[in-house]
Amino acid sequence: MLHPALLPHGLRDLLPPDAQIEADTVERLMAILGHYGYDRVKPPLVEFESSLLEGPGVAMTHETFRLMDPISHRMIAVRADMTLQIARIATTRLVKAPRPLRLSYAGQVLRVRGSQLRPERQVGQVGAELIGAAAPEADAEVIAVAVEALTAVGVPGLSVDLTLPVLVPVILEALGVESRAAERIRAALDHKDAAAIAEIGGQAAGILGSLMAAAGPADRTLAQIQAIQLPERAAAEVAALAEIVRLIRRAAPDLMLTIDPVENRGFEYHTGVSFTIFARNIRGELGRGGRYIAGGYPAETGYIKREAVEPQPSTGFTLYTDTVLRALVFGPQPPRVFLPHGTEHAVGVEFRADGWITVAGLEPVADTAAEARRLGCSHVLADGKPAEI
Structure with a gap:
């Protein structure tokens, strides 16, 4: 039998404190995108194959996991990239929203195989799409927004490589x-x-x-x-x-x-100026993006019957959270204080309001300092005050 900690190739557990650091970084990136007017959407993890892999999605066919949906008895696909899902939302659910339409997203994608530079098959993405704008100002905006977001979370030495696929x-x-x-x-x-x-x-x-x-x-x-x-x-x-x-x-x-x-590799569905973002001394790309066409699908494609979707010039970017985290230098985590068994709840409320992480004792112990040290705390509550261990 396989050891329960063994995972398929290209997949991994994210443990403390890395999982919390990733979540905090994602929210900081999303906050920057929100300040630029990119409204957050949340597409599903899987979609019908016929919609996820149509149009530009054909370029992701060989990267996409597919399986049979036991309810609809139709093929569904696990997203390998979120950009195409955002394009679908823009051209269906938000088809009547004013253009240009600015949308942002964050989530995980799964790919059939990794690459030499990126062996991971499950990758976190944060991105933004500017849909319905053809002017060069749109391309410049998404690049500037991506750079500002990365700079805001502390990524140093950024560079952008432009290409015309x-x-x-x-x-x-x-x-x-x-x-x-x-x-x-x-x-x-x-x-x-x-x-x-x-x-x-x-x-x-x-x-x-x-x-x-x-x-x-x-x-x-x-x-x-x-x-x-x-x-x-x-x-x-x-x-x-x-x-x-x-x-x-x-x-x-x-x-x-x-x-x-x-350069063309990795830009198979792009139709104009595209780009890759790097950071000095960091392996792999922090993100990539470029111009593409959202919509332009016929009224009937396989199982799909709908109104025809007019092609809409679009551009956007996707940041990869694993590479972003490798580029960051993290300071010390907030201090952790051990609250011995029986400490009043209000005491913990005050500590947390001041930025402390509190760890409550669930039963009496003979040596509170030793228990605090065992649980990874830097301080212990003694005589109403935090005492450094």
Whole structure:
């Protein structure tokens, strides 16, 4: 038999004081989002597969646990990402709410498998979505809000890496590159294989090689890619990126910005400027986000029968609480005082009002100091006052 403490790969218990620290951090992040007008919603842990994995949700198919609902006898899916649930809420339950619509959320997601950088399969998420806004100001806002929230909880050394996941597909389409060749090119770009790109030859090799080599600090990269002769639609995407960089600089002038114009992995359902947030000396990403389309679904899809949902330009971000916690430096916990058996309830009320954690004795003991020490207390109530042990 398995040991009762053994858990499936990628899952873990969060013990004291880490569980409380995570809960406090989540609430502090959510408070910042609320101050910016992002109203909190709470989607369910599971949904019908046909709604959770439709539209942009198709990109999460291989990450999603599915099972049969014993009540409806239909397939349901455990959410692997909350962004798509927020888009569903916005385009169904809140379809008549004024746009732009600002929503925030916090919760756990479960994925079929982890990655080398993130082996965890259950991950806490905190995020915000700005739905029904296409202007560059919307993209700049969500990045600025994410950075401010992380800064407020104490994450140092933040940097944001911007990317354009639609840029390469737009260029390949404009140059008439056929689909099988495009897949090989995409794989080469994902691995930053300059030699494989050079082997393509022709105009595509020149443009893509220059884009890949341009990755780096935002101002330098923008200057390099703006000097490349790009197809019209690709040039428009770069112009939008430049405006977003300008707006971010105005909101957060000290923020480190980099650009990787050919990065695509992890942004499969994004349709415009996207980003990843990092912190100095911290393994993994603190969060990511970007532009996508909410809605745009037909009136009938499989089991779903409803009014057609018009496509709505949207952008947002998701923060990963496990990485956020690794980036924080925590001070000492509030002091804990042991209240011997028989202490009046009002005494504990006063201590807690002053910020103490109280641990009440449930039965008489011969040595109250030893009992307090055994229960992890730093002080014990003696003669009406807290005495340090």
